[in-house]
Amino acid sequence: MSGGDTRKERPASFQGLELLPVHLYVLAHLRKAGVDYAKMMAKMSELPLSLIEDAIKDLMEAGLVERDSGSAIKRSKARFKKAFEVHKHHTYSRLSREGELFVRSIDEKWLKNYFDSLFPGGWKVVRALAEAKNFNELPKDLRGDKIREELLLHRFITPNGRKTTFFKLLVEFLSV
Secondary structure, three states: OOOOOHHHOOOOEEOOEEOOHHHHHHHHHHHHHOEEEHHHHHHHHOOOHHHHHHHHHHHHHOOOEEEOOOOEEEOOOOOOOOOOEEEOOOOEEEEOHHHHHHHHOOOHHHHHHHHHHHOOOHHHHHHHHHHOOEHHHOOHHHOOHHHHHHHHHOOOEOOOOEEOHHHHHHHHHHOO
């Protein structure tokens, strides 16, 4: 990767871009899907379209994502498509070579450092939440108000404590 070893940087950043969970989701989604467009990512994750579009723009500026050229797309390239071939009616994105290498380098150690840098004990909380039905079923030491605020801020839970679709997809795509 250009710019040296990114693991020496803060775990939640990539060449100056502060990686938010939505950025991580877009990267993981594109790794799984091959190519896709913002509206479909927003629909699947139930996040606002503007949030996904901003994340894609940030990732393009960082060189991790690029536009996919061409007028038609085959299912072999866009793995979430149901039709064999579709004509593009949206702006499709895909991982750049650097983005592909970065996503491949994400392992459990990187995820632990990433979530712990988001908020104290983040990795432990994310793993526990992935296993629990909702926030209220977390162990008592992980149900503090500050943790709840962080989970709400990052859109991991709803105000009533249920896991969001975004969170479920994020942990599935990252194999947490």
